[in-house]
Amino acid sequence: xxxxxxxxIASLSAGGTIVPASLNQDFFDTxxxxxxxxxxxxxxxxxxVSTSFEIQAEHVLEGEAVGGKTSGGVRKxxxxxDLFGEEGTNPTTATHVVVHKCAVRKYVPYNVSLLIxxxxxxxxxxxxxxxxxxxxxxxxxxxxxxxxDGTAIPHTLRHHPNTAWPDTYxxxxxxxxxxxxxxxxxxxxxxxxxxxxxxxxxxxxxECTLELFMESTNDATSGSTQHLVKSMIDVEQADNAYSNxxxxxxxxxxxxxxxxxASIWYIL
Amino acid sequence: xxxxxxxxxKKWATNDVISKEDLNRNLMPAVDRYNGGMGPHNIKSRxxxxxxxxxxxxxxxxxxxxxHFVVKDVDPGVAQSTPPTTAxxxxxxxxxxxxxxxxxxxDDMQLNITLxxxxxxxxxxxxxVFRDGWASGPYTLSSEYQLALRVDGRILEDQxxxxxxxxxxNFMPLRPHEPKSKSPPxxxxxxxxxxxxxxAFGAKPTLLTYTLMLExxxxxxxxxxxxxxxxxxxxxxxxxxxxxxxxxxxxxxLIALEHSYEAAAGSGDANLTVSPFESEQPLSKADLGTxxxxxxxGKHNSASAGLEEGSIHRGGLNHNxxxxxxxxxxxxxxxxxxxxxIRAEYQAYNSxxxxxxxxxxxxxxxxxxGTAGSGDFKVxxxxxxxxxxxxxxxxxxxxxxxxxxxxxxVRPHTxxxxxxxxxxxxxxxxxxxxxxxxxxxxxxxxxxxxxIHQTAGAARTEVNSEACVSLLSWVDLRTAPQMLANDIDYFxxxxxxxxxxxxxxxxxxxxxxxxxxxxxxxxxxx
Numbered sequence: 001x002x003x004x005x006x007x008x009i010a011s012l013s014a015g016g017t018i019v020p021a022s023l024n025q026d027f028f029d030t031x032x033x034x035x036x037x038x039x040x041x042x043x044x045x046x047x048x049v050s051t052s053f054e055i056q057a058e059h060v061l062e063g064e065a066v067g068g069k070t071s072g073g074v075r076k077x078x079x080x081x082d083l084f085g086e087e088g089t090n091p092t093t094a095t096h097v098v099v100h101k102c103a104v105r106k107y108v109p110y111n112v113s114l115l116i117x118x119x120x121x122x123x124x125x126x127x128x129x130x131x132x133x134x135x136x137x138x139x140x141x142x143x144x145x146x147x148x149d150g151t152a153i154p155h156t157l158r159h160h161p162n163t164a165w166p167d168t169y170x171x172x173x174x175x176x177x178x179x180x181x182x183x184x185x186x187x188x189x190x191x192x193x194x195x196x197x198x199x200x201x202x203x204x205x206x207e208c209t210l211e212l213f214m215e216s217t218n219d220a221t222s223g224s225t226q227h228l229v230k231s232m233i234d235v236e237q238a239d240n241a242y243s244n245x246x247x248x249x250x251x252x253x254x255x256x257x258x259x260x261x262a263s264i265w266y267i268l
Numbered sequence: 269x270x271x272x273x274x275x276x277x278k279k280w281a282t283n284d285v286i287s288k289e290d291l292n293r294n295l296m297p298a299v300d301r302y303n304g305g306m307g308p309h310n311i312k313s314r315x316x317x318x319x320x321x322x323x324x325x326x327x328x329x330x331x332x333x334x335x336h337f338v339v340k341d342v343d344p345g346v347a348q349s350t351p352p353t354t355a356x357x358x359x360x361x362x363x364x365x366x367x368x369x370x371x372x373x374x375d376d377m378q379l380n381i382t383l384x385x386x387x388x389x390x391x392x393x394x395x396x397v398f399r400d401g402w403a404s405g406p407y408t409l410s411s412e413y414q415l416a417l418r419v420d421g422r423i424l425e426d427q428x429x430x431x432x433x434x435x436x437x438n439f440m441p442l443r444p445h446e447p448k449s450k451s452p453p454x455x456x457x458x459x460x461x462x463x464x465x466x467x468a469f470g471a472k473p474t475l476l477t478y479t480l481m482l483e484x485x486x487x488x489x490x491x492x493x494x495x496x497x498x499x500x501x502x503x504x505x506x507x508x509x510x511x512x513x514x515x516x517x518x519x520x521x522l523i524a525l526e527h528s529y530e531a532a533a534g535s536g537d538a539n540l541t542v543s544p545f546e547s548e549q550p551l552s553k554a555d556l557g558t559x560x561x562x563x564x565x566g567k568h569n570s571a572s573a574g575l576e577e578g579s580i581h582r583g584g585l586n587h588n589x590x591x592x593x594x595x596x597x598x599x600x601x602x603x604x605x606x607x608x609x610i611r612a613e614y615q616a617y618n619s620x621x622x623x624x625x626x627x628x629x630x631x632x633x634x635x636x637x638g639t640a641g642s643g644d645f646k647v648x649x650x651x652x653x654x655x656x657x658x659x660x661x662x663x664x665x666x667x668x669x670x671x672x673x674x675x676x677x678v679r680p681h682t683x684x685x686x687x688x689x690x691x692x693x694x695x696x697x698x699x700x701x702x703x704x705x706x707x708x709x710x711x712x713x714x715x716x717x718x719x720i721h722q723t724a725g726a727a728r729t730e731v732n733s734e735a736c737v738s739l740l741s742w743v744d745l746r747t748a749p750q751m752l753a754n755d756i757d758y759f760x761x762x763x764x765x766x767x768x769x770x771x772x773x774x775x776x777x778x779x780x781x782x783x784x785x786x787x788x789x790x791x792x793x794x
Binding site: 001002003004005009012013014016018021024026027028037039040041043044045047048052054055056057058060061062063064067069070071072073074076078080081101110113114120124126154155156157158161162184185187188190191193194196199252253254256258260265267268 | 272273274275276279280281282283284285286294295297298301306308309310311312326327328330331332333386388390409410415425426427428429430431432436438439440441463464465466467468469472474475476477478479480527528529530531532533536551553556557561562564565568569570571572573574575576577580582583584585586587588590591592593594597599601602603650670672674676718731732733734735736738782783784786788793
């Protein structure tokens with residue numbers, strides 16, 4: 001416990017003379033613990049606190065125990081494979097892009113016990129199953145993950161479903177393509193939430209982003225894309241000019257994000 | 269903000285006359301400091317601060333966090349060979365989302381909060397949605413609903429569960445290939461596909477979360493919902509009439525954690541009574557010493573009555589002086605290398621029965637990353653030991669629990685079907701020290717077999733529906749009667765599967781992979 005002393009007045013005897021220059025040290029002095037103004041100028045500690053003292057809400061400077069921020073987007077945004085997708089199937093090593101307006105960045109003004117990140121987003125997806133004569137060749141991956149301060153967080157990786165098939169799938173069905181629609185994405189549209197927590201985090205800028213990986217669908221080794229595409233167009237729009245004209249088209253995967261946001265919540 | 273540092277205004281020289289006016293000017297700022305003028309500059313930083321010998325137990329209740337919440341616990345009645353019931357009844361009934369485009373309150377999901385000062389809020393809302401018609405079909409695969417948080421009448425637009433505009437549509441991503449080989453060239457063209465701008469699962473829980481600042485005054489925080497149909501041409505046709513694909517919200521909860529930023533409450537006393545010199549008052553050792561200088565020093569030096577709650581001015585403590593609001597916490601995540609499948613059979617909504625038989629058991633199975641025990645989806649206190657939940661003197665707290673599970677698929681085990689009435693159930697629970705596992709009923713989420721590939725026949729293939737399930741719950745231990753019988757060893761995510769129409773045991777697969785579980789135990793003054 002720090003103490004305050006008033007040596008001049010304390011030592012004054014009854015009838016004694018107050019010495020002006022000496023009285024100064026009872027108010028302020030560079031020699032601890034003298035002076036009623038000296039020690040409290042930064043010298044208080046927990047032992048000076050009364051035994052019944054409780055920290056009250058009004059004592060807490062704003063944002064000094066808990067704080068946070070949410071940032072998000074409203075308008076839908078489309079991402080196509082083959083605009084940035086990489087060859088390969090490993091979503092943990094491939095190039096990712098940041099999903100537009102699904103990120104948050106905030107300066108955390110002091111070291112904190114916990115940083116809690118929440119990312120929520122609505123997604124619908126057109127992702128086809130690639131078929132060659134009844135055999136599933138591959139499924140081109142579409143995954144999302146969260147990165148915090150530039151580091152991918154593996155447990156936040158999420159896969160997104162296949163939603164499209166050619167009308168001739170399965171080829172063995174009779175009649176082929178019975179009851180199959182071109183895209184089932186309206187059946188899988190969903191709102192997702194993932195979270196991550198960091199502990200003992202230093203003060204400074206911190207950020208969280210939702211990232212997207214879409215494997216390229218431009219598979220040069222297959223050669224079956226055109227068959228798939230024409231089939232799907234036939235279903236979607238039977239009199240479509242593409243199929244009638246015999247035009248070959250490339251088909252890609254697409255993921256669309258609706259309302260989305262990212263939040264940071266820090267706790268001292 | 270008051271000036272924390274003070275200095276004497278008058279410094280006397282040897283032959284100066286000591287006037288009472290100068291004494292007052294030197295004395296009273298020091299007195300005022302003890303009577304509400306103490307601030308962050310008066311108190312040493314964390315190394316020897318208020319918080320040094322103080323813990324969360326020395327923080328007044330709600331100084332850091334005040335929870336506002338409402339919860340409705342609705343048993344959907346689903347079980348093996350038993351489809352979900354149409355809708356509950358009574359005080360905890362399910363809430364129908366009316367067939368309109370209008371945002372509507374999910375029954376009872378409203379918090380009315382009055383703030384005396386500014387406050388920062390972290391809000392979570394969670395609800396379990398079931399569409400209707402499980403008993404006899406139709407096997408409609410899209411429920412077409414949106415959920416949103418509404419604050420003071422305004423929808424928080426960047427977190428509702430869908431596209432904002434009804435007109436927003438998707439298209440098939442294709443482009444002409446080698447167009448020059450054709451004559452005439454055909455320009456690129458967008459081809460519309462069916463709309464997908466609302467949540468689709470027939471049964472699934474959804475978690476919404478947001479942070480925002482609210483000003484002093486009265487506020488309303490709500491969980492809202494609306495139906496948004498995929499194809500406007502089909503609105504209110506036979507396909508959408510009530511009783512076929514009505515959508516209901518079953519268990520639901522809304523919690524707003526208030527973190528006061530500018531509390532406008534009155535502090536306790538600050539009773540350093542030192543009056544200034546009157547103009548005619550004689551100057552004596554007793555008047556200047558005992559009544560004033562020594563009284564101030566004595567206040568400072570008193571171990572039992574020194575710095576009082578009223579001594580510190582508003583906002584006078586910063587992070588250097590404060591303990592963490594958390595009594596304890598825990599977080600774990602699992603980046604499971606491969607899919608894990610369970611077929612443990614769900615028993616009942618209020619059942620705490622657990623099983624260790626992953627494929628043939630009856631009851632809740634502890635989700636894990638492939639290694640039961642060490643790989644369980646559970647969380648223990650960060651500092652080791654147990655979560656302290658049984659001693660009213662030291663453990664008053666509010667525990668928030670949030671889990672996420674990557675559910676890759678739910679499907680029939682033996683033979684693929686067009687029937688979507690297969691369910692995966694996920695729940696949060698905990699194990700008391702020396703006790704058994706207890707599942708928190710209102711945390712249970714159900715996700716259905718969203719069989720997006722409906723072709724009949726042997727060639728049907730499995731297509732993962734890739735749900736992402738979050739669970740939310742809390743344990744309120746803010747008063748002594750609420751304390752538990754013992755401390756909590758761990759919190760855990762549990763899973764089970766349901767064939768709601770068939771009779772074959774363990775005939776539903778719940779395939780999951782990654783996950784995370786967060787436990788925050790906010791402490792309170794006893």
